Amino acid sequence: MIGYRTKRSMSSKEAWIFANKFSSNLLFICSIVTITIQILLFVIFGAHVAILSASALWIAMLLGTLLQTELKLKKFLADN
Numbered sequence: 462m463i464g465y466r467t468k469r470s471m472s473s474k475e476a477w478i479f480a481n482k483f484s485s486n487l488l489f490i491c492s493i494v495t496i497t498i499q500i501l502l503f504v505i506f507g508a509h510v511a512i513l514s515a516s517a518l519w520i521a522m523l524l525g526t527l528l529q530t531e532l533k534l535k536k537f538l539a540d541n
Contacts, residue, residue: 464481465477465480465481465484466487466528466539467480467534469531469534469535469538470534472538473538475541476534476537476538477518477540479530479533479534479537480530480534483529483530483533483534484526484527484530487526487529488523488526491519491522491523491525491526494522495515495517495518495522498514498515498518499512499514499515500512502514502515512533514532
């Protein structure tokens with residue numbers, strides 16, 4: 462019920478599993494990168510810059526995750 466829900470990911474159980482595994486791994490990596498950058502920005506520039514920069518970075522990474530997942534899912538469905 463909860464997870465990566467797009468028309469393409471919901472087209473089959475295999476697509477659902479693939480999309481959720483792929484996107485969760487990508488989001489985990491994005492989280493580690495965002496946290497690392499946020500800590501560095503906090504130490505160098507302070508809290509305000511760290512929060513604003515990390516928020517913008519997180520939004521960009523979410524959009525990138527969506528794009529990457531859809532591209533990989535499209536290839537996965539074409540191969541199967």
